[in-house]
Amino acid sequence: xxxxxxxxxxxxxxxxxxxxxxxxxxxxxxxxxxxxxxxxxxxxxxxxxxxxxxxxxxxxxxxxxxxxxxxxxxxxxxxxxxxxxxxxxxxxxxxxxxxxxxxxxxxxxxxxxxxxxxxxxxxxxxxxxxxxxxxxxxxxxxxxxxxxxxxxxxxxxxxxxxxxxxxxxxxxxxxxxxxxxxxxxxxxxxxxxxxxxxxxxxxxxxxxxxxxxxxxxxxxxxxxxxxxxxxxxxxxxxxxxxxx
Numbered sequence: 001x002x003x004x005x006x007x008x009x010x011x012x013x014x015x016x017x018x019x020x021x022x023x024x025x026x027x028x029x030x031x032x033x034x035x036x037x038x039x040x041x042x043x044x045x046x047x048x049x050x051x052x053x054x055x056x057x058x059x060x061x062x063x064x065x066x067x068x069x070x071x072x073x074x075x076x077x078x079x080x081x082x083x084x085x086x087x088x089x090x091x092x093x094x095x096x097x098x099x100x101x102x103x104x105x106x107x108x109x110x111x112x113x114x115x116x117x118x119x120x121x122x123x124x125x126x127x128x129x130x131x132x133x134x135x136x137x138x139x140x141x142x143x144x145x146x147x148x149x150x151x152x153x154x155x156x157x158x159x160x161x162x163x164x165x166x167x168x169x170x171x172x173x174x175x176x177x178x179x180x181x182x183x184x185x186x187x188x189x190x191x192x193x194x195x196x197x198x199x200x201x202x203x204x205x206x207x208x209x210x211x212x213x214x215x216x217x218x219x220x221x222x223x224x225x226x227x228x229x230x231x232x233x234x235x236x237x238x239x240x241x242x243x244x
Contacts, residue, residue, distance in 0.1 A: 001096040006060065008093040008107065008131075009082040018075055019064050019127075026058035027095070027105075030244060031136040053244065056133035058093070058107060064125040072123035076114065083109035083129060090134060094141050102141035103243070107131035135199070139240035146237055149230045153241040157223040159199035160239035162231075165192045170233035171222070178222035179233075185213040198223070 001007065004021060005014035013019040036049030064079070066072035090106040097103075111130035119125075137156060144150070152158045162170060164182060167190050171179035180198075182190055191205035194214060198221060203212045224239055231237060 001094065001102055003096055003098045006093060006095040009091050011078050011082040013060075013062055018066055018071070019062050019079070022061045022063060022126075024058075024060050026056055026131075027097075027138065031056045053136040056105060056136040056138075057110075058105065058131045058133065060129045060131075062127050062129070064123075064127060066123040069123060072125070076125055076127075079127060079129075080112065083112045085109060092141075093131065101241075104139050104141045104240075105131075105133045105137075106135055106139075107133045136244065138243040140242075142240070144239055144241070147231070147235065149228055150224065150237050150239065151228050152224040152226050152239065154243040155226050156242045156244040157225055158239050158242035159197075159223050160237050162196045162198070162235045162237050163193050164190070164196070164233075164235040165194070166190050168233045168235065170196075170231060170235060172224070173230040173232065174225050174228065175222040178220040179218075180221060181216035181218045182214050183216050187211070187213040190214045 002015045005012055005016065006021065006024075014021050030053075032054040033051045034054050035051050037046040038049060039046050064072065064075045066075050086108045090108045092104045093107045094102060094104045108131065109129065110132045111128070113128040115126040117126070137158070138154075139158070140153070162180075164170070167183045169179050169181050171177060180196065182194060182196070184190060191211055191214070193206050194211060195204050195206075197203070201221070203210070203215055205211050
């Protein structure tokens with residue numbers, strides 16, 4: 001991927017393509033915060049609550065510059081197809097900025113505006129796309145895997161997928177000792193493999209069937225903090241570095 005290129009749902013824009021990026025907002029901007037402070041009655045100030053991030057909004061303005069009417073229509077049609085609204089979920093948007101590893105967000109198209117002005121007849125089109133990322137994190141495009149001590153090279157918590165093969169207690173010594181206790185339930189024993197997704201809080205067996213029943217009440221879900229994380233209890237960890 002070239003510097004300043006962006007790829008989403010089969011379409012790549014930026015250098016080396018016929019679609020020029022004019023401006024990009026939302027990748028290096030912190031998403032809005034959802035706060036829970038509340039007033040100190042009859043006193044100055046407020047009681048401090050918890051601040052959590054809202055979803056991330058990304059706006060891209062671009063210009064399609066084609067060499068023929070047929071090529072122009074093909075470029076615009078590809079953008080339209082790539083940004084058809086999703087009913088659920090999100091798709092990866094990968095991008096490359098100078099000096100960084102390739103990164104991605106998980107986004108869904110929310111707006112597409114194409115201005116038809118006199119330049120439209122010259123096979124030029126000004127386009128604005130808006131995307132919403134329910135998960136505000138920016139991730140490394142590369143998926144890492146390992147066990148034991150793993151490193152989140154970003155600046156924000158990341159939530160991995162961990163695959164275990166039997167009953168165990170998974171703990172992260174670098175996240176206040178929080179742990180995930182996996183054991184048999186009245187439904188059955190721990191499946192082999194047992195895939196635990198810490199972001200979506202799902203647990204499935206090798207066939208994709210729900211086995212959340214094996215998560216024991218003592219569980220306190222952990223994250224991968226920025227930097228080194230020592231995970232005990234075995235299992236194969238798959239993760240992406242995360243930034244805000």
